[in-house]
Amino acid sequence: MDSPAPNAAEPSDNVHATHDYPSGGDQSQPSTPAGLTSSSSDTLHLINLTVSFPEFYTRLTKSQQVDSDLSDNDSAIGDPSIYSSTTSARASVFNFVEENGRTYHRFRAGKYDLPNDEREQDRLDLQHQLFLLTLSGELHLAPIKDLPGGLHNVLDFGTGTGIWAIEFANLFPSANVLGTDLSPIQPQFVPPNCHFEVDDAEDSWEFSQKFDYIHGRAMATCFKSHFKVIRSAFGAVRPGGYLELQEFMLPFVSIDDSIKGTSLERWGDLIVKGSHALGKDWTRAPKYKAYMKEAGFEDVVEHRYQWPVGTWARGQRMKLLGMWCREDYLSALQAVTLAVLTRGLGMSVEDIELLLVGVRDDIKSNRVHIYVPIYVVYGRKPTLPV
Ligand SMILES: C[S@@+](CC[C@H](N)C(=O)[O-])C[C@H]1O[C@@H](n2cnc3c(N)ncnc32)[C@H](O)[C@@H]1O
Numbered sequence: 001m002d003s004p005a006p007n008a009a010e011p012s013d014n015v016h017a018t019h020d021y022p023s024g025g026d027q028s029q030p031s032t033p034a035g036l037t038s039s040s041s042d043t044l045h046l047i048n049l050t051v052s053f054p055e056f057y058t059r060l061t062k063s064q065q066v067d068s069d070l071s072d073n074d075s076a077i078g079d080p081s082i083y084s085s086t087t088s089a090r091a092s093v094f095n096f097v098e099e100n101g102r103t104y105h106r107f108r109a110g111k112y113d114l115p116n117d118e119r120e121q122d123r124l125d126l127q128h129q130l131f132l133l134t135l136s137g138e139l140h141l142a143p144i145k146d147l148p149g150g151l152h153n154v155l156d157f158g159t160g161t162g163i164w165a166i167e168f169a170n171l172f173p174s175a176n177v178l179g180t181d182l183s184p185i186q187p188q189f190v191p192p193n194c195h196f197e198v199d200d201a202e203d204s205w206e207f208s209q210k211f212d213y214i215h216g217r218a219m220a221t222c223f224k225s226h227f228k229v230i231r232s233a234f235g236a237v238r239p240g241g242y243l244e245l246q247e248f249m250l251p252f253v254s255i256d257d258s259i260k261g262t263s264l265e266r267w268g269d270l271i272v273k274g275s276h277a278l279g280k281d282w283t284r285a286p287k288y289k290a291y292m293k294e295a296g297f298e299d300v301v302e303h304r305y306q307w308p309v310g311t312w313a314r315g316q317r318m319k320l321l322g323m324w325c326r327e328d329y330l331s332a333l334q335a336v337t338l339a340v341l342t343r344g345l346g347m348s349v350e351d352i353e354l355l356l357v358g359v360r361d362d363i364k365s366n367r368v369h370i371y372v373p374i375y376v377v378y379g380r381k382p383t384l385p386v
Contacts, residue, residue, distance in 0.1 A: 112183075114339070135376070142380075154215070158180070201232070227291045262368055270345065310322050
């Protein structure tokens with residue numbers, strides 16, 4: 001089901017979410033997505049879960065297999081100083097901004113609300129595993145494996161710790177993978193075909209090469225206009241190349257009435273209002289398909305998934321997703337809420353902390369049956385001019 005087409009010049013990013021529910025039911029009352037049923041038994045045997053996903057774990061460790069040659073002599077390694085992850089970044093961008101015991105990006109300081117410290121980096125790496133588990137171990141869904149014209153230049157904008165870019169570079173050794181981000185938090189030693197630059201994806205895209213494939217993941221909270229970024233990607237991808245967006249949507253969606261009257265419900269309302277007050281809209285993922293078509297992409301495909309928050313949903317796979325997702329969101333909760341509700345709505349830190357006590361309790365209780373809607377959308381740039 002397509003979301004309403006956006007205005008070509010500047011899409012009409014309504015402040016209200018246009019939820020696209022998998023079963024296409026009444027949108028004011030979300031119906032339960034396929035496979036998402038609450039489980040009355042919360043007694044789990046999570047310890048054995050990993051053995052249920054042998055392929056997934058094989059895939060995860062593929063790029064980390066042990067080389068029989070244990071010396072450093074490998075022509076593919078070259079001089080490590082050449083591919084230091086941030087050679088293009090000036091030293092000042094490492095001077096991170098400190099606030100409430102967390103650090104934030106210095107380049108374009110204040111633009112992005114989440115921290116960039118080790119705790120946040122661990123969270124992003126956990127979230128990477130969530131995406132991989134969701135996509136059965138795949139880094140991408142766009143059909144790029146045998147892309148006509150080849151896969152030579154790849155861009156991962158808002159790359160975070162660079163974990164996706166690094167794994168992608170290992171998987172496609174002949175592709176040059178560039179990761180960009182406001183924060184230079186990527187590791188120093190990376191595959192020779194992987195590079196990182198500090199860049200603001202909301203600036204005009206001035207790359208010297210066209211990309212065969214552009215990827216952006218978990219950027220829902222980042223931009224004032226996602227449509228503008230999608231248009232930039234359209235300009236930067238070569239004809240026949242693909243853009244793929246892997247995204248989450250906030251606030252959480254409840255499959256039933258269990259959210260009614262909870263702190264989580266209040267949190268969801270406030271966080272949407274707060275992000276709007278800051279000129280952002282975190283509910284846009286359901287509109288990406290329409291944005292991509294509007295920008296000129298063709299054969300745009302959308303896949304939807306759900307991450308239950310907590311282990312309330314039936315089935316081992318859902319419980320593992322739910323356990324990781326709960327960890328993911330609990331870890332980000334305080335920083336994101338403080339930033340958005342103090343700056344956006346002028347709320348006091350004390351009031352927010354009080355709210356968060358209830359939100360954490362709700363999340364941990366497993367009694368509130370909420371999930372995070374996940375969207376994977378990809379499309380191809382036409383080979384003939386549009
Ligand atoms: C939630 S993280 C996702 C990281 C990565 N894509 C992943 O999936 O692991 C969002 C990232 O986008 C970056 N970011 C936010 N606004 C940005 C902008 N305007 N330009 C470039 N990067 C941005 C943040 O610094 C952060 O690393």
